[in-house]
Amino acid sequence: MANIVNNTTNIMKNVTNGGSTYTANMLDPEVLADMIQAKLDAKLRMTPYAKIDETLVGQPGTTITVPAWEYQGEAEVVGEGDAIPYKKLAYNTKQATIKKIGQGAEITDEALLSGYGDPQGAIANQLSLAIAEKIESDVFDEAVNSTKYVYDGTAGIISYNGIVNAIDLFNEEEDSEKVMFVNPKQMTQLRLDSNFISADKYTGKVVETGEVGRIAGVVVVKSKRVKMGYKTATSSDTGAIKIVASNATSGQINIADVDKALVYDKTTGKRKTDYAANDYIVKLGYINPILKLNQDNETEDELPAITIYKKRDAQLESARDIDHKTTKWTIDQHYVAKATNDSKIVVARFADVAGA
Numbered sequence: 001m002a003n004i005v006n007n008t009t010n011i012m013k014n015v016t017n018g019g020s021t022y023t024a025n026m027l028d029p030e031v032l033a034d035m036i037q038a039k040l041d042a043k044l045r046m047t048p049y050a051k052i053d054e055t056l057v058g059q060p061g062t063t064i065t066v067p068a069w070e071y072q073g074e075a076e077v078v079g080e081g082d083a084i085p086y087k088k089l090a091y092n093t094k095q096a097t098i099k100k101i102g103q104g105a106e107i108t109d110e111a112l113l114s115g116y117g118d119p120q121g122a123i124a125n126q127l128s129l130a131i132a133e134k135i136e137s138d139v140f141d142e143a144v145n146s147t148k149y150v151y152d153g154t155a156g157i158i159s160y161n162g163i164v165n166a167i168d169l170f171n172e173e174e175d176s177e178k179v180m181f182v183n184p185k186q187m188t189q190l191r192l193d194s195n196f197i198s199a200d201k202y203t204g205k206v207v208e209t210g211e212v213g214r215i216a217g218v219v220v221v222k223s224k225r226v227k228m229g230y231k232t233a234t235s236s237d238t239g240a241i242k243i244v245a246s247n248a249t250s251g252q253i254n255i256a257d258v259d260k261a262l263v264y265d266k267t268t269g270k271r272k273t274d275y276a277a278n279d280y281i282v283k284l285g286y287i288n289p290i291l292k293l294n295q296d297n298e299t300e301d302e303l304p305a306i307t308i309y310k311k312r313d314a315q316l317e318s319a320r321d322i323d324h325k326t327t328k329w330t331i332d333q334h335y336v337a338k339a340t341n342d343s344k345i346v347v348a349r350f351a352d353v354a355g356a
Contacts, residue, residue, distance in 0.1 A: 032124055032316065032329075046139045046223065047132075049179050049291055050337065051304040056311045062098040064309055066340050094338060098311045102332035103130035109325045127331045131314060138337035140181075140225045142306050143289035144262060145271045148342035151349065154285040158186045158350040160195040163216045163290075166348040170292055177293040179219040183226040183286050185353050190215060218290065226288055229262040229349060230281040232272060239282045243275060253281070262287050285349040292344035305344035310335045 056064060078084050105123045112119055151166035167178060182190065190196045190213070198213045210221045233240045241253050248254045255277055263281060265272045275281070291305040311334035318329045339345060 032120055046136050046143070046181060046221075046225070047308065049221075049293060050139050050306040050308050051340075053307050053309045056098065056309055057313075062311065064096050064098075066094045066096065066303065066307070066338065094340065096307075096309055096336045096338040098309065098334055098336050100332055100334050101131065101134045102330060103127055104328060104330040106321075106326050106328045109327075112327075123329055127316070127329065131331060131333055135308070135333070135335070135337065136223075136225060139306055139308070140223075140289070141271075142337050142339040143181075143291065143345055144229075144287050144347055146289075146339055146342045146345040146347055147269050149346040150269060151346055153348055153350045156351055157189050157353050158182065158286070158288070159189065160193050160215055162348070162350060163218060166288075166290060166346050167216065167218060169346050170344075175217055177219070178217070178290055179221055179293060180288055180290045180348070181221050181223045181226050182288055184222050184224060186226075186286060186288075186350070187212070187222060189353060190220065196220075226286060227261055228352065229264065229284040229287040230258070231264045231266045231284045232275070233266065233280045233282040235280050237280065237282055240280045241282065243277055243279045243281065245277045283352065285351045286353075288348040288350060290346040290348055292346075303341040305339065305341050306337060307340045308335055308337045 056062075076085055103126070105126045107119055107123065149169040151162075151169055153162040153166065156162060163180065170176075170178075191198070193215065196213055196215045199211050202214075210223070211219050212222050213220045230241075235242070241251060243255050243258055244252045246254055246256075248257075255275075258275065258281065262284075263272045263275055264270065264284065293305075314331055314333040316329065316331050318327060321328055
């Protein structure tokens with residue numbers, strides 16, 4: 001995400017305390033902005049595989065309508081004198097509304113003047129992590145909420161055979177570049193699979209994208225955002241787990257822990273968030289999204305699996321609180337992440353791994 005941090009404001013002229021002088025160079029906004037950009041790049045795992053769309057930058061409005069054109073199929077044989085058949089060009093639309101996210105950090109003069117630690121680095125770390133985590137969360141949610149292609153591999157743990165069956169849902173004539181996101185706890189099974197090729201065996205974008213290897217031609221990226229999923233159930237279902245407010249015992253789960261997971265409706269297969277204490281769920285397995293990165297120009301439009309629409313680059317600003325002798329920093333980002341082509345997303349589910 002190039003130029004994600006800009007437009008900084010330099011404050012903090014001269015602050016004197018006990019004979020020591022603090023100058024603006026000790027907390028340089030430009031340096032801080034560069035640090036935040038570098039840290040953002042290092043923390044992003046899913047976002048590098050989404051397309052960045054900047055058509056809304058500098059334009060009025062905060063909502064964009066995305067058309068998804070459907071392929072009409074191959075042409076038909078037309079007899080002499082017969083009319084050429086017409087087919088209605090069909091499409092679906094999705095709307096994406098820009099939102100603002102932000103985070104602030106505050107540091108006292110005492111912390112700056114003490115010379116202890118790295119205050120500039122601490123601010124950069126806090127602000128970059130806050131923005132990166134939210135963007136990553138939105139991209140991941142868009143991926144795992146897709147219901148067009150769902151592979152149920154919960155009869156076994158993640159494996160070469162399971163991944164092959166999952167990517168075959170794309171029904172491709174020619175193999176395309178794909179990326180799969182896995183929980184770190186699933187990596188042991190992948191590394192033990194003879195078909196897994198570790199990234200240190202070839203030249204890959206290991207640092208930039210978190211790529212750790214390939215299997216079945218699919219790029220593998222580790223992410224703790226990949227979690228155990230559940231589906232709604234009744235008390236009589238095998239393996240049913242009761243949701244409780246707190247103090248869960250055997251066969252129960254605290255609702256706070258469910259909130260950190262992914263829950264799907266057993267009937268519709270769609271993401272569910274309106275569960276409550278005394279409801280029941282059953283373990284579904286790890287939810288591993290697989291994204292198709294390029295396209296078959298003969299049958300697909302230009303829409304990528306997931307698009308991040310940016311209204312404005314992230315903006316870093318600072319201000320002086322003269323009452324409390326602190327410096328405040330804020331960062332905000334105007335954007336929205338949207339699944340713009342469900343035909344390029346497979347949601348694979350694999351059973352729990354030993355010790356998870």
